[in-house]
Amino acid sequence: MGDAEPVPIRRARADQARLVADVLRHHIHDGGYPHGLPAEAELSVEFGVSRNAVREALATLKEEGLIDRGPKVGTQVAIRKYDHGLDALVGLKETFTGYGEVRNEVRAAMSVAAPPAVARRLQLQPGEPVLFVERLRFLGDLPLSLDKTYLAPDVGAEVLKHPLETNDIFALLEEVTGQRLGSASLAVEAVPADAHSAAILQVPEGAAVLLLERLTHLDDGRPVDLEYIRMRGDRITLRGNLVREL
Amino acid sequence: MGDAEPVPIRRARADQARLVADVLRHHIHDGGYPHGLPAEAELSVEFGVSRNAVREALATLKEEGLIDRGPKVGTQVAIRKYDHGLDALVGLKETFTGYGEVRNEVRAAMSVAAPPAVARRLQLQPGEPVLFVERLRFLGDLPLSLDKTYLAPDVGAEVLKHPLETNDIFALLEEVTGQRLGSASLAVEAVPADAHSAAILQVPEGAAVLLLERLTHLDDGRPVDLEYIRMRGDRITLRGNLVREL
Structure with missing residues (x-):
């Protein structure tokens, strides 16, 4: 984290989830995460949002066919655009x-x-x-x-x-x-x-x-x-x- | 019609309808048909497709909210993009x-x-x-x-x-x-x-x-x-x- 104390986001979960999904989606399209996405807890800290919001974002990306999720493999990029x-x-x-x-x-x-x-x-x-x-x-x-x-x-x-x-x-x-x-x-x-x-x-x-x-x-x-x-x-x-x- | 005898299109109605809808859609977006679209019979001749295909195309455009249709007013452009x-x-x-x-x-x-x-x-x-x-x-x-x-x-x-x-x-x-x-x-x-x-x-x-x-x-x-x-x-x-x- 930087020196300044950023204000945590306090917003509706759906707003938070959409935000996380948008950034992740474009990062995936840019070729990011070749070895899989960070864990939910890590993304939660990165974005300053709740675990539930992260879960909702990942569910959206999964529905779009962009990622696969599994208990052993974690979250992997499923398709490239x-x-x-x-x-x-x-x-x-x-x-x-x-x-x-x-x-x-x-x-x-x-x-x-x-x-x-x-x-x-x-x-x-x-x-x-x-x-x-x-x-x-x-x-x-x-x-x-x-x-x-x-x-x-x-x-x-x-x-x-x-x-x-x-x-x-x-x-x-x-x-x-x-x-x-x-x-x-x-x-x-x-x-x-x-x-x-x-x-x-x-x-x-x-x-x-x-x-x-x-x-x-x-x-x-x-x-x-x-x-x-x-x-x-x-x-x-x-x-x-x-x-x-x- | 031109001098050469064009071959009429013989294709699945859905293919014909999509074709008609695409051309009409872009013509509408270009500001075409300010006084309403041509009648079904006229469009059928223009595109060389069946009346049913024209009807299907207009139904698609209506579903998209692009046109309104009524027995008295004919087919009018409903929204502009x-x-x-x-x-x-x-x-x-x-x-x-x-x-x-x-x-x-x-x-x-x-x-x-x-x-x-x-x-x-x-x-x-x-x-x-x-x-x-x-x-x-x-x-x-x-x-x-x-x-x-x-x-x-x-x-x-x-x-x-x-x-x-x-x-x-x-x-x-x-x-x-x-x-x-x-x-x-x-x-x-x-x-x-x-x-x-x-x-x-x-x-x-x-x-x-x-x-x-x-x-x-x-x-x-x-x-x-x-x-x-x-x-x-x-x-x-x-x-x-x-x-x-x-």
Whole structure:
């Protein structure tokens, strides 16, 4: 303990428990506790909260599948989450180089008439054909995300000539156009998994899912790739850096 | 319709419905349909899917509280989500200038002993006192986020001399240090709302929540502000831009 006498927290147990769970959760995601979490008594002292609050926090993390607890093994980290960058425009396969094999189960790949809202984003006329691709993306045996992609028709037709099972669409877009990708606009939301997505992603119905809408442009500014991506909330953390600029 | 004959989608209704719901959801968030959504028959043609799939998609959006439906009024947008930037380091009050008044209900503001995981991020010794602040943040009458903040002790003591109800902590940090903020590292996750957070944020238990962990540095590189922020998933969209750089 430091020199100054900190005031102990006197708050509702649920408030204390949530606080402990939040700090532990992020420390686990940062790769902390490779040899297991400290004992309840130790955490109680570290956080200046009651043993009951610590127990409640650990119960929350266990429910999230993040830790395992047992009388002999103590409290161990059960799953790791994977980081996906918010700073750069990188495909899933590029991101997880070194973590394991990314493979894609192609659930649909077809030409469809562009709905008006899609056509507008891709600067097409409503009803013009676009290429639609749906992929369930695995890291090893673990389903990570369910991606729905609309591609501009000319570029999309070329992309679909290549195997989508093992390639990022980003890499294929650059290959078929001979251009680098430029920028993308991104929207991130937390949504509950509908029954159908939940079954596909192997999570409980209503589980928290990261829903990304991403519109990617070629280097010349033309929008060619509109994606709706559902990432498992229990498996992926988005990470980035922010800079102050007022 | 365009010249080329697009192939109609023949897929499971649930797949079709999810697709329609995703596109409509983002179009609504972009400010689309100010005078109401198109009729079911029209959407069925736009998306090339069955009326039943459209109905299922609209039911999903209604369940999310995004639209209202009635026999006389048709289908209207019920709520708007607010955008929060992923590109720059901006406080909630700065972000929503022009949208309404941001006010903070201060639920806790006290000195506590820094848990080791917190101390490490703020480059303090474990057990050193840190200032802890918990705020429930409203835009008008609507609770938007529940923020737990750990501040470095010297800076935090100065910040707490100011009214937290009406100021962003970012603005206060710059005021009391005479420095601009530098950069922040950010982690974004989708998590289910625990019972207690849910009650505070006025959402159902288990509702999808955006959980941000953000460590903010002063311009001189010193980390002074570690926050755990729960944002209502049904009210906030995070938006940013990505650039290709391999």
